[in-house]
Amino acid sequence: MKTLYINTVTPQTTIALYEEEQVLTEHRWPSEQNEAEKLQPGVQKLLNDQNLSIDDISRLVVCIGPGGFTSARIGVSAVNAWAFAKNIPVAQITVFDLYQHPETIIIVSSNSHEGWVKLPHQEPAYLRLEDFKPPPQFSFAGLLHEGWRQHLEKHGGTCIELPELLAKLNQLEFQPGIVKPWYYKDANITWSKKHGPVHRLDPDR
Numbered sequence: 001m002k003t004l005y006i007n008t009v010t011p012q013t014t015i016a017l018y019e020e021e022q023v024l025t026e027h028r029w030p031s032e033q034n035e036a037e038k039l040q041p042g043v044q045k046l047l048n049d050q051n052l053s054i055d056d057i058s059r060l061v062v063c064i065g066p067g068g069f070t071s072a073r074i075g076v077s078a079v080n081a082w083a084f085a086k087n088i089p090v091a092q093i094t095v096f097d098l099y100q101h102p103e104t105i106i107i108v109s110s111n112s113h114e115g116w117v118k119l120p121h122q123e124p125a126y127l128r129l130e131d132f133k134p135p136p137q138f139s140f141a142g143l144l145h146e147g148w149r150q151h152l153e154k155h156g157g158t159c160i161e162l163p164e165l166l167a168k169l170n171q172l173e174f175q176p177g178i179v180k181p182w183y184y185k186d187a188n189i190t191w192s193k194k195h196g197p198v199h200r201l202d203p204d205r
Helices: 035-049 069-086 146-154
Strands: 002-007 012-019 022-030 059-063 090-093 104-109 114-118 125-128 138-144 157-159
Touching (some): 035 069, 069 090, 104 146
Parallel strands (some): 002 059, 104 138
Antiparallel strands (some): 104 114
16 A cells, blocks of 8 residues: 655655555655645656556645645645545645654744744644743744744743654544645735745754
8 A cells, every 4th residue: 555645834845655654765855935846746756766656546645734825735735636536535744743852842933923833732823922921941843933933042942953754654544535724824824025934943053
């Protein structure tokens, strides 16, 4: 049983192919706001390298967000199209599934003053930066604008670097149907270029 995984939400696009629960191959490249042109050829090359076609795929996994309108929509739309056309079951994951560490606060900022915050053992919440009240000592990671990082370090936070994980298939539920993207906010609110790009945390900067 082969499973295709797609993530166009984070700063690097990732596609991977699984055989049962094991990763056969994966391709990653920096997202440059042109994934509408790069995703389909990337998937085709990944399958060609394994002498496969989309007809050989039994399951699909997609990262739904939270993310910008374009980045979240591209991956989800591609997976939904294949799932509908080929009757392939789909499972979904979120960015918070990709960055995991015990007792670490995971943040996905939508701009320099708002973002999704996931405290350990709690569900994510969308907060303004000034409304986020961190504990006295804490570690944080995720996808942040510089304003978030500076604010958290000012309040005693320690930035840690977490690798972006692939989906763990044995933890997922596959089912037929259409999955929905998880946008930062409403679908008509897009990325504000004046705040600069989101980047992975780098404690050496």
